[in-house]
Amino acid sequence: MELDLKLTGCRALTMDPARPAAHTIGIWQGRIAGLDEQVTDLPAAETVDLGGAVVLPGFIDAHTHLAWNGRRTIDITGLTTVAQILDRLTTPGTGWIEASGYDRRIMDHPLTALDLDRISGDRPVYVADLSGHACVVNSRVLKQLPGIESDGWLTENEQLAARTLRLPYSLDEITAELHESARQVLSEGITMCAEAGIGAGLIASSPLEAAAYQRAKLPIRVQLMVSAHVLHDVAAAPSDGIPRAIDLGLHTGFGDDMLSLGAMKLWTDGGMMARTAALSEPYQGTNSSGQLAESEELMRAAIIDGHHAGWQLAIHAIGDRAIDFTLDAVQEAQRQRPRPDARHRIEHCGLVRPEQLAQIAALSMIPVIQPTFLHAYGDDYSEIMGERRAPWMYRGRSFLDHGITVAGSSDRPVADGAPLRAIEFMVNRNSSSGRPIGPDEAITVEEAIHAYTLGSAYACRKEHVLGSLTPGKLADLVVLGDDPRTSDAIADVPVLATMVGGTFSFQRSS
Ligand SMILES: [Zn+2]
Structure with missing residues (x-):
């Protein structure tokens, strides 16, 4: 057997507990063929010596807006x-x-x-x-x-x-936006993005959005979340128990390793910046508690019908009141039709009261967090939450202590999308002005990298092919100029190269 590519001189942090470190990575047909002694004696069409550079699995941004981000x-x-x-x-x-x-x-x-x-x-x-x-x-x-x-x-x-x-934007406009964003995310070490809502709703560009992704043939992997607004009544056989679906019965998982359908996206409240996240107690110094996005009845029906139609759900809930509602509706959906591996997600999961942690764990829900929100806006958010609630924002440690899988994401362009910036925040919990925000929620560098690799792969149901440098998985990786585990400025660690499916799609010009 001849490898397509052999990377030598790596300091690889594989994120695979079976073999946490490696110095040589063999790549064949876009996949990792083996590590170290499994491949050192094999011939390769090309060998690249990385000269001791740090190699991690490619970062996966589990919630981002590629078209919106690339809009001129x-x-x-x-x-x-x-x-x-x-x-x-x-x-x-x-x-x-x-x-x-x-x-x-x-x-x-x-x-x-x-x-x-x-x-x-x-x-x-x-x-x-x-x-x-x-x-x-x-x-x-x-x-x-x-x-x-x-x-x-x-x-x-x-x-x-x-x-x-x-609306609508043309497919040409959307395609250009997507290429613009793909170029940017590759330079930050990202190899896969989950696009958080296409087809309808606030961030939609066209009802034909999926067609733009299909024809764009982007150099990154993309998973599309579909807005629940496109759910409609279907005349399925009564035994299927599916009252509403999207056309053709397509649902989570359809597609291939480059482009697939992800979760169904729902919105239950607004955001902290606009003071529209739904809280159980008012924003500090006001008598406003934000608001739920739509009537509870409508939102509950979408959650339950989406669950019945086989979707993984990605439910936007930022305030603790929206999270209460979400937990309650998902519990009801799971009661009606148990789906133990549904992996329903809470997008943002911004303000979590202590007693909600066990409920999130009990429903095996996945918080998809945006640590950089607190780096960028943490001072403002801390003021509007007040002293008691500020440490409950965008948690880390207490999720992990409850056995909850955490997925890293950016919500780009709402905040800066660089994963290393987010990882630094998860570790030091300081806002850009240096204000500590929930310091007890700090996690280790390895745990933060896990959130942006295996954690987000799991949230996108791709952990069998992505998220770690494991033989058999897809060859997606990032080459870094320094080791985040020992760096005191993780956000500034240079991304030297990014590989998707065995091809270097980004290389830093020196
Ligand atoms: Zn978003």
């Missing part, structure tokens, strides 16, 4: 005055003016429709809030939204209504 809108990140924003938005052309990166919390005055009218003429304007849960539009857009009273600031369902006016 006017970037207003960091702008703090209305004048600065209007200046940036003044562009020649026709049709929609779209901007992103708005952060109402840092503005001297909040941006309004009347402000936008001053530069928009007859063009509709859509300024997306950083949170993904809100936007500002001009009067031209408001006029097309009868029944909505607003100064231009729209959240949740009102935002969705405004967004729907802009």
Whole structure:
């Protein structure tokens, strides 16, 4: 047997307890053929000496938004005055003016429709809030939204209504966005992304989104979560017990190792940044507790029907009240039809009261967390949660102590998507300003890497082929310039190369 490629001089952390370290990796037909003495004597078409570089399994981002991230809108990140924003938005052309990166919390005055009218003429304007849960539009857009009273600031369902006016994007536009994002994530060591919701809902681009992924032939692996909004009544045989499904009965697992259907995505509340995450007690210093996304009856029906139709569920729940609701609905679904390996996920799982930990464990649910949220926004989130609740945010240690599998993710572009940044936060629990946030929730570097490799592979039902450098698995790996286990600046460890299926798809130019 001749290997396609032999990597020598590796300091590999395989994440496989059966063989945790390796110096040589043999690759054949896109898979790991063997390690060390299993392959050292085999000939190889090509041998690459990595010169002692650290090698990890490719990072898997279990919740990200590739199309949204790659969208070429006017970037207003960091702008703090209305004048600065209007200046940036003044562009020649026709049709929609779209901007992103708005952060109402840092503005001297909040941006309004009347402000936008001053530069928009007859063009509709859509300024997306950083949170993904809100936007500002001009009067031209408001006029097309009868029944909505607003100064231009729209959240949740009102935002969705405004967004729907802009849709759909063309397949060409979406395809370009996807390639842009794939290039970026590869440079950060990511080999697979789970796209958190296509087809409908807040972050949808077109009802034909899956077609864009199919024809884009991206250099990364992608799993598509399908919005529960596309569930519809089906005339299945009564014995199937499936009242609603998506067309053709497609569900989680369909596809191949490059592109597959993942979970069904549901939304039960908003987010902390927009103060719309549903809490059991008000945001600190206010009398608002956020809100559930839709009526409990509607959301419960979607969870139960999705479960019956064979879907893994990925349920967006950030506030502890939304998590209460989610746990209750999943318990009911599992009671009606037990599916021990359903692996239902809680997307974000942002604020977990101590007593909810055992409930999450009992239902074998998987928190899909975004550690970088707390690096970037932890100071603000700590203020609005208050001293007692702040340590309950985006937990680490207490999940692991309860035997819960944790999956790492970014929610890019809501926060920076680099996995090493997230891993650093999971280990040191410091916000970007240095404020400790739930320091008791810190986990070890190996545990944090596990969350971004095997943990997220498990959350995507891919741990049999991904997540560790194990003979027989797909040859996805990342080559690093330093060892995160000994580095005191993990986020700054350089990504030297990223391999997907035995091919180096990214190599850092030196
Ligand atoms: Zn998301």
